[in-house]
Amino acid sequence: MQIGIDSFAAIASDPTAAGLSASERLSNLLEEIVLADQVGLDVFGIGEHHRSEYLDSAPAVILAAAAGRTKRITLTSAVRWTPKTGQAGSLTHNQRNDPHVKEEETA
Numbered sequence: 689m690q691i692g693i694d695s696f697a698a699i700a701s702d703p704t705a706a707g708l709s710a711s712e713r714l715s716n717l718l719e720e721i722v723l724a725d726q727v728g729l730d731v732f733g734i735g736e737h738h739r740s741e742y743l744d745s746a747p748a749v750i751l752a753a754a755a756g757r758t759k760r761i762t763l764t765s766a767v768r769w770t771p772k773t774g775q776a777g778s779l780t781h782n783q784r785n786d787p788h789v790k791e792e793e794t795a
Contacts (some may be wrong), residue, residue: 692731693724694766697743697750710743714750717743721754725761733766 699713708716721732732754734747744750751763 690730690762692729692733692762693720694733694735695720696735696737699741699743714743717750718754718757721761721763722757725758729761731762731764733764735767736765 695717697713697717699708699710717734724732734744734750735742736744736747738745747765751765754763
C-alpha cells in the first residue's frame with residue numbers, strides 16, 4: 689500500500705492561499721511536496737486544471753521543480769480538468785500520448 693497526497697494548485701478557493709501571489713502559492717506547494725518526502729509519504733500527485741483559479745495547467749513543470757528538491761517520493765500527475773467538457777479525467781501515460789484518445793473518452 690502507498691500513502692500520498694493529491695493536490696490542486698488552487699489560488700482563489702484555497703483559504704490558505706488567501707492574499708498570496710501565484711509565485712508564493714507555487715513556492716508553498718513545492719515546500720509541501722518536500723515536506724511530504726521528508727516525512728516519508730510515498731507519492732504526491734498534482735492535478736491539471738485549465739481555469740484561472742488554478743496554477744497547475746502544466747503539472748509536469750511543477751513536478752520537475754519538485755523532483756530537484758526531493759529524494760524518494762514518487763511524483764505524478766493526478767487528474768485533468770478542462771473547461772471544454774467540464775469533466776475530470778484520469779489519464780494513463782499511454783492515453784496522454786495517444787493522438788487517437790479523445791478527451792471525452794478518458795473522462
